[in-house]
Amino acid sequence: MNTHATTRIVGAPVPRKEGVDKLVGRACYVDDIEREGMWYGATVRSTIPRGLIRSIAFDRLIEWSEFTVVTAADIPGENIIQLIIADQPCLADGKVNHCEEPILLLAHPDKHKLREALSGVKIEYDPLPPVFTIEESERQDQIVWGADNLIKSFLLEKGDVDSAWAGAAHIVEGEYRTGAQEHLYIENQGIIAEYSAEEGVTVWGSLQCPYYVFKALRGVFDLPDDKVRVVQTETGGAFGGKEDYPSILASHAALLAKKSGHPVKMVYDRMEDLAATTKRHPARVRHRTALDKDGKLLAIEIHLDTDGGAYATLSSTVLSRATLHSTGPYICPNVRVRAHSWATNHVPYGAFRGFGAPQAVFAMERHMDEIAATLGMDPIELRRKNFLHEGDANATEQLMREPIILDKLLDRALQESDYHAKRLQFARENGRNPIKRGMGIAAFYHGSGFTGSGELYLNSLGGVDVTPEGKVRVLVSNTEFGQGTNTILTQIAAETLGIEYSDVTMAAPDTDMVPNSGPTVASRTSMVVGRLIERACLQLISMLREQASLGATHTREEFFAACERYRAAHGEVSSMCRYEAPPDIYWDDQKYHGEAYGAYAWAIYVAQIAVDTVTYSAEVEGFWAVQEVGRVLHPVLAAGQIEGGVAQGIGYALYEKVVLKEGRMTNNQMTNYIMPTAEDVPPIHVYFEEVPFRYGGFGAKGLGELPHDGPAPAILNAIRDATGVSFNSIPLLPEDLYAGLAASQPVEEPALP
Amino acid sequence: MNANGKANTDAHWPAISFAVNGESRTVNVPPMKRLLDVLREDLHLTGTKEGCGEGECGSCSVRMNDELVNSCLVPVLQAEGAEIQTVEGLALDGELDPLQKAFLESGGAQCGICTPGMLMAAAQLLAHRPHPSEAEIREGLAGNLCRCTGFTRIIESVAAAARATESNPATEPALEQTNHAR
Numbered sequence A: 001m002n003t004h005a006t007t008r009i010v011g012a013p014v015p016r017k018e019g020v021d022k023l024v025g026r027a028c029y030v031d032d033i034e035r036e037g038m039w040y041g042a043t044v045r046s047t048i049p050r051g052l053i054r055s056i057a058f059d060r061l062i063e064w065s066e067f068t069v070v071t072a073a074d075i076p077g078e079n080i081i082q083l084i085i086a087d088q089p090c091l092a093d094g095k096v097n098h099c100e101e102p103i104l105l106l107a108h109p110d111k112h113k114l115r116e117a118l119s120g121v122k123i124e125y126d127p128l129p130p131v132f133t134i135e136e137s138e139r140q141d142q143i144v145w146g147a148d149n150l151i152k153s154f155l156l157e158k159g160d161v162d163s164a165w166a167g168a169a170h171i172v173e174g175e176y177r178t179g180a181q182e183h184l185y186i187e188n189q190g191i192i193a194e195y196s197a198e199e200g201v202t203v204w205g206s207l208q209c210p211y212y213v214f215k216a217l218r219g220v221f222d223l224p225d226d227k228v229r230v231v232q233t234e235t236g237g238a239f240g241g242k243e244d245y246p247s248i249l250a251s252h253a254a255l256l257a258k259k260s261g262h263p264v265k266m267v268y269d270r271m272e273d274l275a276a277t278t279k280r281h282p283a284r285v286r287h288r289t290a291l292d293k294d295g296k297l298l299a300i301e302i303h304l305d306t307d308g309g310a311y312a313t314l315s316s317t318v319l320s321r322a323t324l325h326s327t328g329p330y331i332c333p334n335v336r337v338r339a340h341s342w343a344t345n346h347v348p349y350g351a352f353r354g355f356g357a358p359q360a361v362f363a364m365e366r367h368m369d370e371i372a373a374t375l376g377m378d379p380i381e382l383r384r385k386n387f388l389h390e391g392d393a394n395a396t397e398q399l400m401r402e403p404i405i406l407d408k409l410l411d412r413a414l415q416e417s418d419y420h421a422k423r424l425q426f427a428r429e430n431g432r433n434p435i436k437r438g439m440g441i442a443a444f445y446h447g448s449g450f451t452g453s454g455e456l457y458l459n460s461l462g463g464v465d466v467t468p469e470g471k472v473r474v475l476v477s478n479t480e481f482g483q484g485t486n487t488i489l490t491q492i493a494a495e496t497l498g499i500e501y502s503d504v505t506m507a508a509p510d511t512d513m514v515p516n517s518g519p520t521v522a523s524r525t526s527m528v529v530g531r532l533i534e535r536a537c538l539q540l541i542s543m544l545r546e547q548a549s550l551g552a553t554h555t556r557e558e559f560f561a562a563c564e565r566y567r568a569a570h571g572e573v574s575s576m577c578r579y580e581a582p583p584d585i586y587w588d589d590q591k592y593h594g595e596a597y598g599a600y601a602w603a604i605y606v607a608q609i610a611v612d613t614v615t616y617s618a619e620v621e622g623f624w625a626v627q628e629v630g631r632v633l634h635p636v637l638a639a640g641q642i643e644g645g646v647a648q649g650i651g652y653a654l655y656e657k658v659v660l661k662e663g664r665m666t667n668n669q670m671t672n673y674i675m676p677t678a679e680d681v682p683p684i685h686v687y688f689e690e691v692p693f694r695y696g697g698f699g700a701k702g703l704g705e706l707p708h709d710g711p712a713p714a715i716l717n718a719i720r721d722a723t724g725v726s727f728n729s730i731p732l733l734p735e736d737l738y739a740g741l742a743a744s745q746p747v748e749e750p751a752l753p
Numbered sequence B: 001m002n003a004n005g006k007a008n009t010d011a012h013w014p015a016i017s018f019a020v021n022g023e024s025r026t027v028n029v030p031p032m033k034r035l036l037d038v039l040r041e042d043l044h045l046t047g048t049k050e051g052c053g054e055g056e057c058g059s060c061s062v063r064m065n066d067e068l069v070n071s072c073l074v075p076v077l078q079a080e081g082a083e084i085q086t087v088e089g090l091a092l093d094g095e096l097d098p099l100q101k102a103f104l105e106s107g108g109a110q111c112g113i114c115t116p117g118m119l120m121a122a123a124q125l126l127a128h129r130p131h132p133s134e135a136e137i138r139e140g141l142a143g144n145l146c147r148c149t150g151f152t153r154i155i156e157s158v159a160a161a162a163r164a165t166e167s168n169p170a171t172e173p174a175l176e177q178t179n180h181a182r
Helices: A019-023 A113-116 A135-138 A210-221 A247-261 A272-274 A315-325 A358-373 A379-386 A406-418 A421-431 A454-458 A485-496 A524-545 A556-570 A635-654 A711-723 A734-744 B035-042 B099-104 B115-128 B132-138 B152-164
Strands: A041-044 A051-060 A068-070 A103-106 A121-127 A149-156 A170-178 A191-197 A199-204 A228-232 A264-269 A283-291 A297-309 A334-343 A434-447 A461-466 A472-475 A504-506 A573-578 A599-612 A618-628 A682-690 B015-020 B023-029 B062-065 B067-070 B083-085
Touching: A019 B099, A019 B115, A041 A113, A041 A247, A041 A272, A041 A461, A051 A103, A068 A247, A103 A113, A103 A121, A103 A247, A121 A135, A135 A297, A135 A334, A149 A315, A170 A358, A191 A247, A199 A247, A210 A228, A247 A264, A283 A358, A297 A315, A297 A358, A315 A358, A315 A434, A315 A635, A358 A379, A358 A434, A358 A711, A379 A406, A379 A434, A406 A421, A406 A434, A406 A599, A406 A618, A406 A682, A421 A434, A421 A711, A434 A711, A461 A524, A461 A556, A472 A485, A485 A504, A485 A524, A524 A556, A524 A573, A556 A573, A599 A711, A618 A635, A618 A711, A635 A682, A635 A711, A635 B152, A711 A734, B035 B062, B062 B115, B067 B115, B099 B115, B099 B152, B115 B132, B115 B152, B132 B152
Parallel strands: A041 A264, A199 A228, A297 A334, A472 A504, A618 A682, B015 B083
Antiparallel strands: A041 A103, A051 A121, A068 A103, A149 A334, A170 A283, A191 A199, A191 A264, A283 A297, A434 A599, A461 A472, A461 A573, A599 A618, B015 B023, B062 B067, B062 B083
16 A cells, blocks of 8 residues: 555556567467367348348358358357346347347358358348437337336436526536447457367457456356356457457357367458447437536536447446546536436447546536536636535545545646647637637546446456466456556566566466456556555565565565475465455445545546638647546556547547448448548647555556547537537537538627527 | 468469568469468468458558558459568567567557558658658558557657668758657
């Protein structure tokens, strides 16, 4: 529980642990792996959004005896992908609930023949009426899920909202919408599976959470723990997209492997990956806010609704995080948030960096600028007036015990971006200029780790051991997919043990080798798992001091000599720890009341934008990201996380549109699902203020998801500053800008009521 | 051996010869087979990655006759007689090339899947513009998508590699000072 003022390795820009392998082309991704006698697998998918399967016919011109064909009838265990709610079949059985729902699997030794055979399976349906929007689902004319289409709802209440309206000087309402977003990891989803009666199921693949896949396979195959093995291969980006979907793909590949008797590789191509796998939940957020005459928040009422898609997947937990981030980093005595996730006949939506917070923060921070405009207040001053401070209680009445430095972050953001001078300059220049420039801001927090009692339920186990070859191995199920898990945990172990960075390796992310230290999600690795490794290392040092005569201070050589003495006496050298919650944590899962997160990261983001009123393009000209994420464990990796998240946030705001027609993604190619390129992303200026968190690994809080929360509202606020027109939906494409600006043209700034 | 357990060359296909990373290679494969698949499946050079299969993401970028190409769009017959460089050809005798060193130090690689293509695009750029401006780096990498970094550190890495590879100023046109992103 110290904050480690001086460190040798933590905080230093050590080289990425697996960096050289990635740079010389040696890093081994799933599609780089071949197994002896390997076949390929493919998926026959639903072409309709909802209906009953009437018949399945096989083209007689295809020699089907060469193929392995798997249907739901071949599933040895339960036809369910185990996650939170047991509603999603591994393979559709008689009924489909979304386009691209997997119905039947094929395997063949030749991937070209496999592709031809896919079109030789003819499925006929009796269609049922589908539901495609939140509005249709909440009307409940068609029930497409459960008894009422409602996957999950939350009610968060603080104070007495209903009595606050009468005394308010101002009431401001707004509705905000966010679209689906594709992860667009550059490596598509992929798995290789093998099956034998003796060993059971083994899968290798591109995935975030080995033990989620483990749990799913155990259910689909009805096998005991020792007959299921999941190994993560080098993973080419994930962003939440490889949190839940790999459980489905692994089950499919393993079913084909079992029936064919061959190892089976299934790697999606880009079109299949885009059409069939999860995306960020679309959301509709309605705000009604009461303020006093000085702009202090009196009441916040929010209705937050998401499109969950056809099955529950992670919609409940995404909705939870959206709910808990919906009121922003502000203090307000009266709050009511009603949140619902509605089922539709879309491909199920899932985890994506930010996990509900980007939707909620977009609405809140866009709304703050609308409030400021209504009150005739400076948006900066409105925010400053309502910031949370240490000792305040937030919307769940969590007492903010740690220091909060929002004012300092705001001052720095304004100074680094030259915000005030630029706003004046742009206001002067915009009049005659077809290019209108503006500055926009967003203030927000992001809770680190699992929500509420989530970390206690996870009960993570992790640690280190020392090999006879004199290497310390970090034993965790947390995975590397670019964000820096390997490097950060190695730094923490080397620092704590007083040895060198190169003395520490990561054990293979293989469920036969590593304990369940929880999923690699929710910005929890540095803070929660990092702390676990720090504690395990401290425990190892104590063991060596007490039982192997390690001195009160030691050199690297003395450490390894003590390890060998310990090994001679005890056989092996290892130290494992379980998660321990910080003290005084209280959370009521029913009332949504108490300590929602152990720690929060805080940020102020500023966007400078240029809107071309001839071409209707909006360009982000500069971006300033100022944040407090606890102790920064690695300056280069940390900044890289922020920059990457900001770029994804820019895409979310201005470029990335999932076009859905009749429940089907119609732009499922990189040609027409557009993400920002090196020429679209502006210089991103990143600044950290450090307030070490006592219960995080070396003082770290989570930072991976934070940077996706702020860019979209900052950018749309800047567009309002530039044009005087409010845009409340993202993505905001040139055609949307055109529509909004054209509609506003004849009217001068509307007079205030 | 390829995945089907068959020999990677099949005599009934015409021989196609080219050099990869300075080494002469001959394959007997369907002439319309993608260069990407020939590199990965027949020559076992799996450093070159497939991201989209339609020339948008640049993960499969290789240098061919001093041009940057998307190897997913090149039928192997077009490679007859060509000089090809892939990511495996950058490091010499285990010693990282200045670009690779710069990517390692400046955080230019995160998940690593775009990295081989990005390195090839950067190598192509520096071969023709040894001291590029930031705008030239952005343009040179615009055909290569990275979803992790936001490009900032990749741009820095390329600029750092350019600085590390000092060339004779007399033979280089004067360029404005590179304006770094941070």
